Amino acid sequence: MTTLDENTKAELIREIATALAKKQRLAFASDFHAFAEGRTLILAGVPFENFPKGPNTKRSDGDVVAHAIVMALAGATNTGDIDDWFPEKGETGVRSMEYLPEMRHRLIEAKQLVIGTIDVTILCGEQPRMKKRTSEMQRNIAEGLRISLDQVHVKVSSMDGQDEIARLEGIEARVLVSLWEGL
Numbered sequence: 001m002t003t004l005d006e007n008t009k010a011e012l013i014r015e016i017a018t019a020l021a022k023k024q025r026l027a028f029a030s031d032f033h034a035f036a037e038g039r040t041l042i043l044a045g046v047p048f049e050n051f052p053k054g055p056n057t058k059r060s061d062g063d064v065v066a067h068a069i070v071m072a073l074a075g076a077t078n079t080g081d082i083d084d085w086f087p088e089k090g091e092t093g094v095r096s097m098e099y100l101p102e103m104r105h106r107l108i109e110a111k112q113l114v115i116g117t118i119d120v121t122i123l124c125g126e127q128p129r130m131k132k133r134t135s136e137m138q139r140n141i142a143e144g145l146r147i148s149l150d151q152v153h154v155k156v157s158s159m160d161g162q163d164e165i166a167r168l169e170g171i172e173a174r175v176l177v178s179l180w181e182g183l
């Protein structure tokens with residue numbers, strides 16, 4: 001076995017790192033819905049039945065986590081937006097978490113991509129209630145995309161100072177995804 005001198009080794013490492021960096025795709029997305037009375041709040045497929053309000057939207061069940069994940073995956077692959085993937089039909093009964101396996105089939109598997117991490121931040125004034133159920137949310141996301149639990153992180157922030165959120169007038173999810181192609 002030949003040993004490489006330090007310069008050749010450093011050059012090789014730089015070349016491999018550059019090649020890998022070009023294969024990585026990162027995207028950030030955010031989805032916000034104002035609250036309305038009489039709708040159920042659902043986050044990453046987890047229903048909060050005792051919560052007094054839910055998202056005021058005609059799109060599906062208004063799951064901001066699922067919507068932001070779809071937007072981030074579409075953004076990372078430059079394949080349009082949520083409306084291109086799932087045209088809005090005004091059906092409030094649609095479960096948005098069903099978008100995830102569909103994106104896995106039609107995007108991740110079709111383009112032979114590998115998901116690195118999915119990092120979710122939920123912004124809501126009712127932080128304690130949500131915090132208790134982040135592990136359920138993580139499990140739903142991991143199952144939907146068929147990735148392992150340690151690739152998904154969900155956290156909740158009350159975002160002190162952001163008045164709309166603190167007064168419970170709406171809810172937002174922010175998502176960062178990393179993908180790799182051709183590995």
Ligand SMILES: [Zn+2]
Binds near residue numbers: 064067
């Ligand atoms: Zn939405």
